Amino acid sequence: MTGGSPERPSVKTVRVRIEGRVQGVWFRGWTKDQADRRGLSGWVRNRQDGSVEALFSGPARVVADMMEACWAGPPAARVSKVTPVPDAPPQDRGFRTLPTR
Numbered sequence: 001m002t003g004g005s006p007e008r009p010s011v012k013t014v015r016v017r018i019e020g021r022v023q024g025v026w027f028r029g030w031t032k033d034q035a036d037r038r039g040l041s042g043w044v045r046n047r048q049d050g051s052v053e054a055l056f057s058g059p060a061r062v063v064a065d066m067m068e069a070c071w072a073g074p075p076a077a078r079v080s081k082v083t084p085v086p087d088a089p090p091q092d093r094g095f096r097t098l099p100t101r
Contacts, residue, residue: 013084043096
């Protein structure tokens with residue numbers, strides 16, 4: 001016995017703004033699919049300024065992996081910037097697409 005308690009993955013929540021050629025290239029649908037595969041909670045939406053915004057919440061390593069994946073995005077996307085900021089976890093579990101804001 002090691003004397004410690006079993007490690008639980010720490011939960012991380014970030015709001016991410018993705019810039020570049022990210023609208024009209026299926027970025028929201030791709031993000032939802034990728035977040036669902038990873039078991040993340042949160043949402044994704046287009047922004048009127050042409051960027052995509054997403055909230056990712058889950059185990060820290062999985063959230064980090066999702067943010068890294070956003071740099072590539074779907075094949076037609078050309079990402080120039082991914083900016084994360086810490087945020088509060090969503091009230092609902094699961095991942096959804098929100099209307100443009």
